[in-house]
Amino acid sequence: MMCIMKIKKFIWIFILLILWQITALSGKVSPLIFPSLGMILKAMVHAIIQGELLSQTLFSIAIIIEGLFIGAILAFVLAIVSRMSESLNSLVETLITLAHPLPGIALLPIIILWLGTGRASIVFIIVHSVLWPLLLNLITGFRATPKVYSDVGRNIGLNRLVLLKEIHIPASLPYLISGFKIAWARAWRALISAEMVFGAVGGKGGLGWYIFKQRVFMDTAGMFAALVVIMLIGILVEEVLFERVEVLTIRRWGMTEK
Amino acid sequence: MKRTIKWIAVLLVLLLGINTGCSKQAPDLKQITIAEQYGLAYAPLQIMKELRLLEKSDANLLVNWRQMGNTAAIREAMLAEEVDVGFMAIPPFLIGWDKGMEWKIAGGLSSSPVxxxxxxxxxxxxxxxxxxxxxxxxxxxxxxxxxxxxxxxxxxxxxxxxxxxxxxxxxxxxxxxxxxxxxxxxxxxxxxxxxxxxxxxxxxxxxxxxxxxGGEFTFIVGVATKSFHDENAEGYKAFIKALEESISFMETNKIETVEILSNAYAISKEEVEEYLDTQGVEYAAKVQGLDKFADFMKRNDYISKTPASKAEIMWDDVYYED
Structure with missing residues (x-):
C-alpha cells in the first residue's frame, strides 16, 4: 500500500513538472516571471557550487533545530505543569488560547523592539511557532490516554514521573508526532518570513535572506532554486525522518493503522 | 488509474486555459500608470499630479498614479505590465536591464544628497x-x-x-x-x-x-517600458512634456511649489523650503553618473554587461551627461 502511494506521489510531481515546463516554454510568459526547469536547475547548480545556497541552508536548519529543541522542552514542561493541578491547567490553556492564534510575523515588530534583529529574535519566533501546536497536541495526547492505563499504572504503585514516562508519553506519541509535524512546518514558515525581514542576521541571513536577495537582483530562477531547496528539505523530513520515527514507534507498537 | 487520467486531462485543460488567458492584450492606448516611491526626491511628480499637467498635456490620456514601497515592487509591476512608467534609482534600473527587462530611461528626475x-x-x-x-x-x-x-x-x-x-x-x-x-x-x-x-x-x-x-549624480530616473513607449507614442510624448513642465514650474513658481509640496507630504512649508535649499538637491531631466554605476556594477558582478551605447538604455532625446 505504502509503496503504491509513494509511486503515485512521484507520478504527480512528475506531471506537475511537465506542466510547468510546457508553460515556461510556451513563450507566452517572460522567463523573468516563469523560468524553465532548465534555468532553475542551472541556477541551483550554480548557487550550490558557489557555496552560498548550501551554507545559507545549513545556517537556517541550525536555527530551526535550536528553535525546535527549545520549543519542545518548553512544551513538555508546560504540558507536565498543566497536569499538576486544575488551576495550573487552566493557566496553560489560557496561555494557549491567547498565544496560539498569533502569527509569528505579526509579532515581528514587537520582537524587534524587545530583542533587536539578531539571531535571538529569529529563534524566539520559531519557538513561538513551535511551542503552541506542540503543547496543544501533547495535552490532547495526555487526555486521550485511556483512563484504565493510568489506573493500572497507579494500581501497581507507579509514581507520577514513571506514570508519565511509561504510560502518558507512549500513549500520546501519535499526537506528539503529529504535533512535531505541524511544529516543523510552522517553524519553516516563520523562519523564512523572519529572515526575509531581518537581513544578514549572524553574518549570513539564511534561506529567507537568500530568496530576498535573488528577488532584489531579479534572479527569478535563483529564487525558485531556493524554493526547491525548501521543498526538498520538507520532503526529506516528512517522508524520511518522520516516517522512520513512526515505523519505529507507533506502528511497531500497533497504535496506528498504516 | 482511469480517474488519474481524468484528472490529468482536467489539469491540462486548465493549464491551456491559463496560458491563453495570460496572453497580454495590447495596452489600452488611452491609459498610463505611473509608479513612484516616498520622499521629496519625487517632488516634480506631486506637482504634475496636483496641477494635472499630464492630463493637460494629452486630454485623451487616463492617468493612474501608484505609490509603492520599494523598487523591487515597481520593477515587478512593470514586468507584469501593470505599470508603464516607474521612478527609481539608477542601480535597480541597470539590474532589470541586465536581466533582460524591456525598458529604458525616459529622463532624469532629481539629484539628492544621500x-x-x-x-x-x-x-x-x-x-x-x-x-x-x-x-x-x-x-x-x-x-x-x-x-x-x-x-x-x-x-x-x-x-x-x-x-x-x-x-x-x-x-x-x-x-x-x-x-x-x-x-x-x-x-x-x-x-x-x-x-x-x-x-x-x-x-x-x-x-x-x-x-x-566623486561628483554629482542623478538619484532618481523615470523608466518607461518598451510596450508603452512603442504602442502609445502620444502618451509617452505627453508624459515627457509634463515632466519637463513640472520641473520648470518648480524653478519658476517657488511659492506655489512650496505650498503644493507642503500639502502633498504633510510637512510644514519651512521644512519644504529648507529641503529645496539643501546643498545637492536638484530637479533636472538630465541623467548623470550612469556610466560610473554601470562600470562599478559590472566590475563587481552585480550586472553581467555594461551598456554599449546610450540607445540601449535610454529612449530618444534623453539629455545625458557623463
Whole structure:
C-alpha cells in the first residue's frame, strides 16, 4: 500500500513538472516571471557550487533545530505543569488560547523592539511557532490516554514521573508526532518570513535572506532554486525522518493503522 | 488509474486555459500608470499630479498614479505590465536591464544628497564598523547599497565587505531604528530622513554619496517600458512634456511649489523650503553618473554587461551627461 502511494506521489510531481515546463516554454510568459526547469536547475547548480545556497541552508536548519529543541522542552514542561493541578491547567490553556492564534510575523515588530534583529529574535519566533501546536497536541495526547492505563499504572504503585514516562508519553506519541509535524512546518514558515525581514542576521541571513536577495537582483530562477531547496528539505523530513520515527514507534507498537 | 487520467486531462485543460488567458492584450492606448516611491526626491511628480499637467498635456490620456514601497515592487509591476512608467534609482534600473527587462530611461528626475549616518561615537569612517554593527538601508541592490559597496571597494578592495551587516528597512523605519538606539547603529538614507537624523547630536555623517561617486549624480530616473513607449507614442510624448513642465514650474513658481509640496507630504512649508535649499538637491531631466554605476556594477558582478551605447538604455532625446 505504502509503496503504491509513494509511486503515485512521484507520478504527480512528475506531471506537475511537465506542466510547468510546457508553460515556461510556451513563450507566452517572460522567463523573468516563469523560468524553465532548465534555468532553475542551472541556477541551483550554480548557487550550490558557489557555496552560498548550501551554507545559507545549513545556517537556517541550525536555527530551526535550536528553535525546535527549545520549543519542545518548553512544551513538555508546560504540558507536565498543566497536569499538576486544575488551576495550573487552566493557566496553560489560557496561555494557549491567547498565544496560539498569533502569527509569528505579526509579532515581528514587537520582537524587534524587545530583542533587536539578531539571531535571538529569529529563534524566539520559531519557538513561538513551535511551542503552541506542540503543547496543544501533547495535552490532547495526555487526555486521550485511556483512563484504565493510568489506573493500572497507579494500581501497581507507579509514581507520577514513571506514570508519565511509561504510560502518558507512549500513549500520546501519535499526537506528539503529529504535533512535531505541524511544529516543523510552522517553524519553516516563520523562519523564512523572519529572515526575509531581518537581513544578514549572524553574518549570513539564511534561506529567507537568500530568496530576498535573488528577488532584489531579479534572479527569478535563483529564487525558485531556493524554493526547491525548501521543498526538498520538507520532503526529506516528512517522508524520511518522520516516517522512520513512526515505523519505529507507533506502528511497531500497533497504535496506528498504516 | 482511469480517474488519474481524468484528472490529468482536467489539469491540462486548465493549464491551456491559463496560458491563453495570460496572453497580454495590447495596452489600452488611452491609459498610463505611473509608479513612484516616498520622499521629496519625487517632488516634480506631486506637482504634475496636483496641477494635472499630464492630463493637460494629452486630454485623451487616463492617468493612474501608484505609490509603492520599494523598487523591487515597481520593477515587478512593470514586468507584469501593470505599470508603464516607474521612478527609481539608477542601480535597480541597470539590474532589470541586465536581466533582460524591456525598458529604458525616459529622463532624469532629481539629484539628492544621500549619506550613511552612524549613532556610535567610535565610528567615524566605514573602517570602524565591527561585527556587532548593523547598517539599515532600503534593500540590497538599491542605490544606497551600491554606494556603500563602492566605498567598500575603495576602502577594503572588497565591495562585499560590509554585506554581512545589512538589514533592510524602508527609510522611515530605518530612521526610527537609528534614533531609538536599537541594534541598528547606522542608516544609509536621503532627506528628509538624512537631515532629520543629522539634527541629533549623537548622529554623524560618515559617508556621502557625492564623496563616493566623486561628483554629482542623478538619484532618481523615470523608466518607461518598451510596450508603452512603442504602442502609445502620444502618451509617452505627453508624459515627457509634463515632466519637463513640472520641473520648470518648480524653478519658476517657488511659492506655489512650496505650498503644493507642503500639502502633498504633510510637512510644514519651512521644512519644504529648507529641503529645496539643501546643498545637492536638484530637479533636472538630465541623467548623470550612469556610466560610473554601470562600470562599478559590472566590475563587481552585480550586472553581467555594461551598456554599449546610450540607445540601449535610454529612449530618444534623453539629455545625458557623463
Amino acid at each position: 549619506g550613511l549616518v552612524s549613532n556610535r561615537s567610535e565610528v567615524s569612517t566605514i573602517k570602524d564598523f565591527t561585527e556587532s554593527d548593523r547598517i539599515a538601508l532600503p534593500q540590497p541592490g538599491s542605490v544606497q547599497h551600491i554606494l556603500l559597496s563602492m566605498a567598500c571597494e575603495k576602502e577594503f578592495g572588497d565591495s562585499h565587505k560590509l554585506d554581512n551587516l545589512l538589514i533592510t528597512m524602508a527609510h522611515p523605519e530605518g530612521m526610527n531604528a537609528l534614533m531609538a538606539e536599537t541594534d541598528v547603529t547606522a542608516h544609509f538614507t536621503a532627506p528628509p530622513y538624512l537631515t532629520g537624523e543629522l539634527k541629533s547630536k549623537e548622529n554623524r555623517l560618515i559617508l556621502s554619496g557625492e564623496e563616493v561617486m
